[in-house]
Amino acid sequence: MSHRAQVWSALTTVYIVWGSTYLGIELAGETIPGTFGAGVRFTLVGVIVCGFVIWRRGLGALRIGRAQLASAALVGLLLPGANSVLFVTEQHVPTGLTSLIIASVPLWILLLRLGVGERPDTLATLGLLVGFAGIVVLVQPGGESGPIGYLLLTVLAAIAWAVGSFLSPRIAVPKDALVATGYETLVGGLVLLAIGLATTSPSDLDPSTWSERSLLGLVYLILVGSVVGYTAYAWLLGNAPLGLVQTYAYVNPVVAIALGVIVLDEAVTLRVVLGALLILAAVAIVVRRESPGALDQPGEIVGSDGHPAQLAPARRS
Numbered sequence: 001m002s003h004r005a006q007v008w009s010a011l012t013t014v015y016i017v018w019g020s021t022y023l024g025i026e027l028a029g030e031t032i033p034g035t036f037g038a039g040v041r042f043t044l045v046g047v048i049v050c051g052f053v054i055w056r057r058g059l060g061a062l063r064i065g066r067a068q069l070a071s072a073a074l075v076g077l078l079l080p081g082a083n084s085v086l087f088v089t090e091q092h093v094p095t096g097l098t099s100l101i102i103a104s105v106p107l108w109i110l111l112l113r114l115g116v117g118e119r120p121d122t123l124a125t126l127g128l129l130v131g132f133a134g135i136v137v138l139v140q141p142g143g144e145s146g147p148i149g150y151l152l153l154t155v156l157a158a159i160a161w162a163v164g165s166f167l168s169p170r171i172a173v174p175k176d177a178l179v180a181t182g183y184e185t186l187v188g189g190l191v192l193l194a195i196g197l198a199t200t201s202p203s204d205l206d207p208s209t210w211s212e213r214s215l216l217g218l219v220y221l222i223l224v225g226s227v228v229g230y231t232a233y234a235w236l237l238g239n240a241p242l243g244l245v246q247t248y249a250y251v252n253p254v255v256a257i258a259l260g261v262i263v264l265d266e267a268v269t270l271r272v273v274l275g276a277l278l279i280l281a282a283v284a285i286v287v288r289r290e291s292p293g294a295l296d297q298p299g300e301i302v303g304s305d306g307h308p309a310q311l312a313p314a315r316r317s
Helices: 003-028 034-057 066-089 095-102 105-115 122-138 148-167 177-199 212-239 248-264 270-289
Strands: none
Touching: 003 066, 003 095, 003 212, 003 248, 034 066, 034 177, 034 212, 066 095, 066 148, 066 177, 095 122, 095 148, 095 248, 095 270, 105 122, 105 148, 105 270, 122 270, 177 212, 248 270
16 A cells, blocks of 8 residues: 555544544443543543553553653543543534534634734634634524533533643653553543542443443444544654644544434534534634644644644544
C-alpha cells in the first residue's frame, strides 16, 4: 500500500470511528449509569495504554515526577470528566447536535488564548464570532433539540475540554504523548469510577439490568473508539500534514449526524443545518488560519491529549 493510501486509510478510520463514538456514548448511557460507565471506559483505556507502554518500552517508561503526575491528573479530570457529561446529556440531546456543540472546542480555545493576551490571526478571530453565532442558533430550548439545561451542560462539557486542551501544553504534563494519555485517562477514569460508585444506587449497578446494546456501546467505545481511533490518529500526526489531519474536526459531526438519523431516527431540522454550517465553517477557518504552512509538513504532537493542543476539538479517546 502506498503512503498516500495509508494516510487516507488512517484518516478515514479517524473520520468514522470518532464520528461514531457519539452513537456509542448514547447507546452505553441508555442503561449504564453515566458517570460509572465513563469511569469504566477511561479506567480500562488507561490500563490498556499504560500496558502498551510497558510492553513496548518497559516499566521505566512510566516513571514521572510529582509535578508531571499532578498535571496529568488535572488534565485527566478535565478531559474524561467533560466526556462523562455526554453520557448523561445524550439521553436528552440528539447525538448530531451534541457533536456540533463539541466541535466548537477550537473556538473556546481561541477565546482562552485571547483571554491571556495572545493575538491570533484576525480572520481566525472572525471565525470565532461566526462559530459562536452557530452555537447560539443551536442552543435554543424546545423542539427536537432537548431541554435547555442539557444543551447548556453540553456546552459546559465543550468548555471543560477546551480548558484541558489549553492547559496541557502550558503545565508540566509528561512529554511522551502515550505516557501522558495513559496517566490522564487512568486518573480521570478512577475518579469518575469512584464518583459513579458513590452516587449510583446498587440496583442501577447490577449488570443484569444493562441492555445488550448498552454493553456493546461501552465495549465499542473502549476498543474501537479509544484504542483503534487513537492509534490511527497518533500515526497520522507523524505521517500526514497537520492541516489535513485536522479535517476530522468538521467531518466527525457529519458522521455523527448521519448515524443519528440512520440508527436512532433523529430529525435534522433547518436550525441544526444552519447551526452546523456556521460552526463547521468557523472551525475550518480557525484550523486553517491557525496552522500556517501545515499542509506542507507532517503533523506533530503538541498537546498531551494527543492533539495540537491549541487547536484540537475534543478527542473521543
